[in-house]
Amino acid sequence: MTTYCAHCGQPGEARDHTVCDVQLVMEPPRFCTSCQRRMKVQVTPRGWSAACVEHGVLTS
Amino acid sequence: MTDILERAKTQVLDGGIGLSYDELVEVLQLPEDQIPELLELAHAVRMKHCGPEVEVEGIISLKTGGCPEDCHFCSQSGQFTSPVRSVWLDIPQLVKAAEETAATGATEFCIVAAVRGPDERLMTQVREGIKAIQEAVDINVACSLGMLTQEQVDDLAAMGVHRYNHNLEAAKSYFPQVVTTHSYEERWATCEMVREAGMELCCGGLVGMGESLEQRAELASQLAELDPHEVPLNFLNPRPGTPFGDLPIMSSQDALRTIAAFRLAMPRTILRYAGGRELTLGDLGTRDGLLGGINAVIVGNYLTTLGRDADEDLALLADLKMPIRELAKTL
Ligand code: SF4
Ligand SMILES: [Zn+2]
Ligand SMILES: [Zn+2]
Numbered sequence: 001m002t003t004y005c006a007h008c009g010q011p012g013e014a015r016d017h018t019v020c021d022v023q024l025v026m027e028p029p030r031f032c033t034s035c036q037r038r039m040k041v042q043v044t045p046r047g048w049s050a051a052c053v054e055h056g057v058l059t060s
Numbered sequence: 061m062t063d064i065l066e067r068a069k070t071q072v073l074d075g076g077i078g079l080s081y082d083e084l085v086e087v088l089q090l091p092e093d094q095i096p097e098l099l100e101l102a103h104a105v106r107m108k109h110c111g112p113e114v115e116v117e118g119i120i121s122l123k124t125g126g127c128p129e130d131c132h133f134c135s136q137s138g139q140f141t142s143p144v145r146s147v148w149l150d151i152p153q154l155v156k157a158a159e160e161t162a163a164t165g166a167t168e169f170c171i172v173a174a175v176r177g178p179d180e181r182l183m184t185q186v187r188e189g190i191k192a193i194q195e196a197v198d199i200n201v202a203c204s205l206g207m208l209t210q211e212q213v214d215d216l217a218a219m220g221v222h223r224y225n226h227n228l229e230a231a232k233s234y235f236p237q238v239v240t241t242h243s244y245e246e247r248w249a250t251c252e253m254v255r256e257a258g259m260e261l262c263c264g265g266l267v268g269m270g271e272s273l274e275q276r277a278e279l280a281s282q283l284a285e286l287d288p289h290e291v292p293l294n295f296l297n298p299r300p301g302t303p304f305g306d307l308p309i310m311s312s313q314d315a316l317r318t319i320a321a322f323r324l325a326m327p328r329t330i331l332r333y334a335g336g337r338e339l340t341l342g343d344l345g346t347r348d349g350l351l352g353g354i355n356a357v358i359v360g361n362y363l364t365t366l367g368r369d370a371d372e373d374l375a376l377l378a379d380l381k382m383p384i385r386e387l388a389k390t391l
Contacts, residue, residue: 008300009143026338026366030143040147044157045118045164045360046370 004036011036029058062094065101068324073105078284078325084277087321092313095320099352102320106353109327113385114377115290115356117168117202117332118161121363122149122189123182127174129206129241131229133266135299135364136174142301144364154189158197164359164370165384169193170202170225170262172363176242177207183215190219198387202262207246213253223260223289226250231278234271251286264292264334267318268310276318280325290356291329293322295336297365310336312345316352323353332356338368346373350380 003012006029007020028041032052039050039058047060064086071077079087090098126138126146135142149157158169171189173182182205190201203216204225216224228247229235235244255261263286265279283291295315298307315337323331333354337346346368350357357377359370377384 027364028366038143038145040145041364042121042124042147042149042153043361043364043366044120044153044160046160048361048366 003033004031006031006033009036009038028060062090064090065094065097068101072324072327073101073108076109076327078327079321081277081281084280084321084325085274087324088273088277088314088317090317095313095316098320099316099348102323102353103351105323105327106331106355110330110355112382113355114350114382115168115330115332115385116164116166116374116377117170117356117358118157118164118166118360119170119172119204119358119363120149120154120157120161121174122154122171122185123173123175124148124364125174127176129176129239131239132303133229133238133269133296133299134174135302137302140301140303142299148185151185151189151192155192155196158193158199158201161360162197162199164374166359167200167385167387168202168223169197169199170204170223172204172225173206174363175206177209178205178212183212186216187219190221194220200387204262207242207250208253210253213250213257213259217257217259221259223262224254225262225292226254227264227266227292227294228279228282228286229265230269231265231271231275232282233278234269234275238269248286251288255288260289261286262290262292263288264290264294264332266294266296266336267315268296268307268336268340269304270307277321280322283322284325287326287329289330290332291322291326292332292334292358293319293354294334295340297336297339310340312341312348315340316345316348319349319353330356332358334358335362335365343368343372347376347380350376350382355382 009031028048041050051057125144202223230238
């Protein structure tokens with residue numbers, strides 16, 4: 001099953017995601033890794049939540 | 061000491077008068093080996109004219125993304141192919157964020173919305189949000205809701221908003237390269253109205269957006285002319301999909317020169333570390349900036365990106381023996 005990069009949204013095998021992985025330390029995920037949809041992301045002072053309509057909510 | 065540092069010592073440290081545009085250009089051009097001396101002077105100016113206290117603030121995005129404006133650095137503009145989606149925060153979550161912020165010792169909580177200016181729906185949400193925060197949390201509420209009408213300024217003042225953020229963003233001469241959907245003059249007008257209504261004005265900008273050193277000095281001089289209570293200083297964090305998304309990250313040396321120059325332009329302002337410092341300065345540079353003119357921080361996360369862990373910043377302040385400003389003194 002294809003999975004997608006939470007930072008850039010491209011398929012895992014499509015390119016090198018080393019830079020994306022570094023970015024994800026300082027940023028919440030933006031794309032659902034299961035379906036590639038852009039998620040609704042809310043950042044709060046001490047956390048974040050990211051919601052995909054299909055796959056539910058992720059939290060920090 | 062070089063000529064410019066000597067002059068700054070007499071004029072800014074002893075006299076309390078900020079440097080002029082030409083002098084700020086000289087400061088920004090100082091060679092790397094003079095940066096420690098420059099930071100030391102900027103720190104002395106801060107200690108003499110502001111004291112050792114640091115003002116701590118938390119920020120929250122009440123309405124994220126989908127903004128009609130085209131600020132080229134911003135991931136929340138609806139005009140670019142940024143991955144940031146539009147989302148609203150509800151009031152219970154807003155109050156929770158204020159509580160989390162207050163728990164760090166912060167005295168300021170800033171509610172931010174990605175809009176050109178507030179509409180009725182947003183004003184209602186802000187009114188209800190502020191009321192709920194005031195009932196539950198002991199903290200000053202600030203807002204950043206874009207350009208305002210006089211009526212909205214008066215409404216916010218009546219709601220008890222004690223500080224309003226509206227940045228100049230860039231020097232007047234560079235502004236058209238950064239934003240085309242509204243003007244520098246429109247931003248300035250909102251700032252003037254905010255101050256006249258008795259709210260504290262928070263107004264800063266970003267550096268590292270491709271501006272020249274002269275334009276960096278120009279921004280500092282224009283801010284000094286506006287004379288805000290607080291100046292948040294952002295370093296560009298290039299956002300994917302935005303027109304500035306491929307710009308290089310500013311060097312830490314240039315960032316430190318800028319911090320010191322801003323302090324030497326505005327000896328008495330609250331000069332706050334805002335976005336991008338983690339990327340530009342890292343841990344060591346963050347410390348250098350706090351010993352080079354900065355006297356306020358945003359703790360925790362930003363609007364769409366994450367910041368350093370709040371506890372790390374608080375430990376750093378304790379280590380530097382810089383007490384956190386308390387609420388009673390800011391009222
Ligand atoms: S007005 Fe604010 S939210 Fe909108 S694009 Fe400009 S900086 Fe971003
Ligand atoms: Zn990726
Ligand atoms: Zn999904």
